[in-house]
Amino acid sequence: MFSERTDDDFSFGIERLLNEKTYTAVYPLHDGDLRQPGSMRYLLYNEWAAIRRWYRYQPLDYVRDYFGVKIALYFAWLGFYTHMLLSASIVGLACFIYSWITLYDNKPSEDICNSQISMCPLCDNWCSYWNLSETCVHARITYLFDNPTTVFFAIFMSFWATLFLEMWKRYSAEITHRWDLTGFDVQEEHPRPQYLARLSHIKKKQVNIVTNTMEPQVPFWRMKFPATILSFSVVMLLVVLAVATVVAVVLYRMSVLAALSVYQDRVTTSAALFFSTSTAASINLCCILVFNWIYTFVAQYLTEMEFLRTQTEFDDSLTLKIYLLQFVNHYASIFYIAFFKGKFIGSPRKYNKIFKNRQEECGPEGCLMELCIQLAIIMIGKQAMNTVLEMLFPLFYKKLNTWKVKIGLQKDQSPINKEKQPQWIKDFKLVEWGPRSLFPEYLEMVLQYGFVTIFVAAFPLAPFFALLNNILEMRLDAQKLLTFYRRPVTQRVRDIGVWYRILDSIGKLSVVTNGFIIAFTSDFIPRLVYRVAVSEDHSLEGYLNHSLSYFNTSDFQVGSSPRVGSANESICRYPDYREPPWSENRYEHSAMFWHILAARLAFVVVFENVVALVMIIVRWCVADIPKxxxxxxxxxxxxxxxxxxxxxxxxxxxxxxxxxxxxxxxxxxxxxxxxxxxxxxxxxxxxxxxxxxxxxxxxxxxxxxxxxxxxxxxxxx
Incomplete structure (x- = not known):
C-alpha cells in the first residue's frame, strides 16, 4: 500500500507507481556478470545460450528458477516444437530427394522440354505466340514440388500436427505438475493499473465475487459497447487493407509481365514469369514487415480502449487481434495464388477481364511453382530478417541506455568505474522487459507453424528450414534475455494460454487447405484421371497434348489478338479442357473437364474425412496426462x-x-x-x-x- 486513503482499495503495487511515473524503473538484479564464474547468469550463458550447445536439451528447471515460469514455459514449448520438427524435416527431405532423383523420369516435363508447340499469347496486344519449350526449366522445378510424394507428405503433416498438439499436452502436464502450477487460478489476478487509471472517474462500483473487493463498474452502453464496435470496425478495415495490398501486388505482376513481353526477343516467357513472381513476392514481404508494425501499434491501442480488467484478458484479446491481422497479412497473397489465380480466366475466345485487363494466368504446369516461390521468399526471408532485427534492436537500445546512464552520472558528478559499479546501475543500462515481450516471440513461431502446416503440400522443405531457424532462434533468444534485457519479474502461468487454441485451429485448417491445394492447384488429379481413364498403358505418355486445348487464331476476341509476332500462326494451344474449334460446341468445357472436376471434389471429400478420422483416433489413443x-x-x-x-x-x-x-x-x-x-x-x-x-x-x-x-x-x- 502506498496511500493512507482507506477508500482506495487499489493503491498498491509497484506497477501503478511506474505507470504514474513515481519510479523510473523496477527490476530484479541479474545474478552477477556474464564473465563472472560461479553465478547462475554465467552458467546459463555458457551452458544454455551458447550456440555451440544447440544439440543439448535446455536446462528448463534452471531457466524457471532464474526467469520464472512464464518465460521457462515458452522455451519449453519452443524446444518441444523444434524437437518435433525433426521428424517432419526428415520426411520432407526424403520426399524432395526422391523427386530430385526421378526428375528426368517425369514424362510431362520432358515432353515440355522437347515440344515445338506454339502457345497462345499471355497478354493482349503486346504479347506474341511463344514456344512451350521455353518453360522447360520451370516445368522441371515444378516437378520437385508436385509429384506423387506430395499427397503422402500432406497426409503425414496433417497427422503430425495432431500428434504434436497431443504430445504437447502430455509434456505440458508433466511440466505443470513438476513446477506446481496445477492450483494456479488466473481469476485471482488484480486489475491492471491502466484499467484502474482509465476508470478513476467512475463512481459506481461493484463487488468482485472472486477477490471480494470493490471495483469500478464499466458502463456497458456508454463505454464498453462503443469501444468494442470501434475495435471491430478498425480491425475489419485493416483486414480489407491487407487484401487491397494483395490486389496491388497482383496488378504489379500483370504490368511487369506485359512490360517484359515487349522485349520478347531478349527475354523468354519462362524468365519473365520467374522474374515477375520473385520480385512481387519480395515486394509483398516488404509490405508485410511495414504493416506488421502498423498492426501491432493499432491493435494495442484498440485493446486498451476495451476496458479489460486483468493482464491475462488484455493479452488474450490483443493476441487474437494481432494474429487475425497477421494471418491475413502473411497468407492473403498465398491463398490468392493457391486458389484463385488462373482459375477464372476464360478462354482466348472470351477472356474474363477485370478493369479491361486480362487476369493472371498460371503456366502450363499450374500455379504450384509460383506458390512455392511465394512461400519460400516470405517464410525464409521473414525469418532471416526477424533474426537479425531481434538482435540489432535490443543492442541499439542497450547502447542508448548506456549513453543516458553515463550522461546522468556525469551530471551528478558521480565517479564512473565500470569495474566497481553496483549491479543495479549495470542492469539499468539494459533494456526493459515489458509485460508483453514474449508476444512477438510466440507470434513469430505460430506464423511459422502456419507455413509448415497450412501450405506444406506446396513446399515440403518448409519443416527443414523451420528446424534450422528454430535451433538458432532458441539460443539467440536466450542470449538476448541474458545479455540485452533486464531480468524480468517472474510470473506464474498454467499453460501457453490462447496460443494453444490458435495452434489447434491452424491444424484443422491445414487439413482443408492441403486437400484443396492437391486437388485444385497441383496436377495430381488430372494426371491420375488420365492414367486411369484415358491412357491405355496407364502411363503419362501423351498427357501433355491431352491437357492442352486448341484455338483458332482467327477467333480472337476483339482487342486480344497479338500485334507482334508471326502472322502465319493459325492454331495455338492453351492449358484447359475445352472443345476444339472444329467441334460443334467449340470452346465450351469438354466432358473431360467435368470428369476431372468431379474427381477433384471427390478427392477433397475423401482426403478430409480420412485425415479427420485418423486425427480423431490419434486424439482418442493419446491421453492428455500420462498414466x-x-x-x-x-x-x-x-x-x-x-x-x-x-x-x-x-x-x-x-x-x-x-x-x-x-x-x-x-x-x-x-x-x-x-x-x-x-x-x-x-x-x-x-x-x-x-x-x-x-x-x-x-x-x-x-x-x-x-x-x-x-x-x-x-x-x-
Missing part, C-alpha cells in the same frame, strides 16, 4: 489428505478433545480405495481443494514441536 503421472498425482493427493487428517487429530489432542481424536483415529481410512470412497461421499473436487488449501495454510501458520514430522511432507508436495 504414470496420473497415478503419481493421485498418490500425492492421498498422502496430503492423510497428513492433514492426522495433523487435525493431533491438534484436537492438544486441545483436550480426546473423544474426537479416538473416533478420528479409529475410523481413519488406511488404503487408497478407502480414501477415495470417503472423499467421493463427502466433498466435491473444488470443495476438497479449498479444504486442503485452508488446512495447509493453518498447519504452516501454527506449527508445534510435537508434529514437526508431519509439517515437512505437505511443503514438499
Amino acid at each position: 504414470e503421472l496420473s497415478a503419481q498425482i493421485r498418490r500425492e493427493a492421498f498422502l496430503t489428505n492423510e497428513i492433514i487428517i492426522k495433523q487435525e487429530a493431533l491438534r484436537a489432542q492438544n486441545g483436550g478433545n480426546e473423544s474426537r481424536l479416538n473416533n478420528l483415529l479409529l475410523n481413519c481410512p488406511s488404503t487408497p480405495d478407502q480414501w477415495d470412497t470417503v472423499i467421493n461421499k463427502t466433498l466435491s473436487d473444488s470443495d476438497l481443494d479449498l479444504y486442503i488449501h485452508k488446512q495447509q495454510h493453518s498447519t504452516l501458520q501454527e506449527p508445534s514441536t510435537s508434529n514437526s514430522g508431519y509439517l515437512k511432507a505437505p511443503t514438499q508436495v
